[in-house]
Amino acid sequence: MSPEDQALARAAVAAMRDELQAYPKPGLVSPIDSGSHDDMDFGLMCRSADSLREPFAALAAAGRAARRFEDALIPIGIEAERGMLAVTGGVNTHRGAIFSVGLMVAALARAQALPVGLTPTAVRDVLKDTWGASLEAHAARDGATSHGAEVRRRTGRDGARREAALAFPSVFETGVPAYRAARQAGLDDNAASIETLFALMAAVDDTTVLYRGGLEAGGFVRRSAAGFLADGGCRQDGWFEKAQRLHRAFVERNLSAGGCADLLACTLLVSRCAGEP
Numbered sequence: 585m586s587p588e589d590q591a592l593a594r595a596a597v598a599a600m601r602d603e604l605q606a607y608p609k610p611g612l613v614s615p616i617d618s619g620s621h622d623d624m625d626f627g628l629m630c631r632s633a634d635s636l637r638e639p640f641a642a643l644a645a646a647g648r649a650a651r652r653f654e655d656a657l658i659p660i661g662i663e664a665e666r667g668m669l670a671v672t673g674g675v676n677t678h679r680g681a682i683f684s685v686g687l688m689v690a691a692l693a694r695a696q697a698l699p700v701g702l703t704p705t706a707v708r709d710v711l712k713d714t715w716g717a718s719l720e721a722h723a724a725r726d727g728a729t730s731h732g733a734e735v736r737r738r739t740g741r742d743g744a745r746r747e748a749a750l751a752f753p754s755v756f757e758t759g760v761p762a763y764r765a766a767r768q769a770g771l772d773d774n775a776a777s778i779e780t781l782f783a784l785m786a787a788v789d790d791t792t793v794l795y796r797g798g799l800e801a802g803g804f805v806r807r808s809a810a811g812f813l814a815d816g817g818c819r820q821d822g823w824f825e826k827a828q829r830l831h832r833a834f835v836e837r838n839l840s841a842g843g844c845a846d847l848l849a850c851t852l853l854v855s856r857c858a859g860e861p
């Protein structure tokens with residue numbers, strides 16, 4: 585694995601750690617508390633993120649060489665899941681992130697290897713051109729026993745696999761523009777990350793929410809996030825206390841948008857490694 589692969593892996597873990605550090609995130613784990621999660625805390629999630637450095641470097645190397653999703657990327661992802669579960673004692677801290685952030689690392693590496701400027705659009709084009717057909721087949725595959733597959737059967741809503749097959753509209757059409765606008769408006773990194781998380785929560789069908797609370801919970805999450813943004817997001821007076829109140833409301837309902845947290849990490853990674861001037 586090249587120094588460039590190692591650097592991308594470090595950037596990916598740093599983005600995941602920055603997502604973890606951000607506060608207040610409704611229902612999610614942070615250094616302050618474990619939100620709606622009684623089986624994980626901040627320390628466990630940091631160890632889980634750190635365990636992904638090697639697999640992410642391997643995904644960068646495979647991506648740089650445009651290796652196939654089925655033969656190369658999936659086996660590295662499955663091995664990464666195994667490593668994560670060993671570190672967490674069987675708790676699913678980052679299954680979604682291994683998939684979403686992992687694909688983003690592979691695409692960033694491939695884009696670095698091409699004679700095009702490294703922009704979010706170039707990274708998205710790599711996802712479509714190099715692995716689009718395989719990701720579509722992965723999304724269409726039935727019979728999985730995952731929570732996401734069960735949500736799809738129960739509600740008809742798609743999750744991580746469809747998001748990837750569409751080359752991550754949430755990251756490229758919602759997250760990256762929201763983060764850029766928040767930074768340009770002068771928000772610091774924490775506030776910009778929280779505002780971006782709310783933008784993702786307002787836009788995404790998160791199967792972790794739908795699994796725990798069904799469509800009613802999904803509607804609650806999207807409405808809460810859209811309302812926060814309509815009131816001015818993290819640019820309104822008292823935004824921090826307002827976000828803390830939402831955090832408590834999510835904990836009361838045992839809700840947490842883990843998929844959106846992963847997509848925030850993807851957004852931070854792409855914005856930092858392929859940010860447009």
Ligand SMILES: CC(C)(COP(=O)(O)OP(=O)(O)OC[C@H]1O[C@@H](n2cnc3c(N)ncnc32)[C@H](O[C@H]2O[C@H](COP(=O)(O)OP(=O)(O)OP(=O)(O)O)[C@@H](O)[C@H]2O)[C@@H]1O)[C@@H](O)C(=O)NCCC(=O)NCCS
Nearest residue numbers: 661676678679680681683686687730732744790791842843
């Ligand atoms: C493609 C796979 C990720 C499988 O996907 P599928 O949807 O079939 O399976 P799930 O096991 O349900 O995992 C999906 C995880 O993706 C995150 N997510 C949810 N919605 C979306 C969305 N709309 N877009 C993107 N990502 C989304 C989410 O992950 C996060 O939440 C998890 C923690 O939630 P929590 O509620 O605590 O935990 P649970 O255990 O689910 O339930 P409880 O019992 O506690 O209530 C955590 O994983 C976060 O990261 C979903 O969980 C994939 O596994 C796959 O194909 N893998 C192959 C290997 C691989 O990765 N290959 C490619 C390498 S590039």
Ligand SMILES: Nc1ncnc2[nH]cnc12
Nearest residue numbers: 604612613677842845846
């Ligand atoms: N901060 C967080 N809390 C809970 N689940 C997550 N999955 C990814 N990041 C998370």
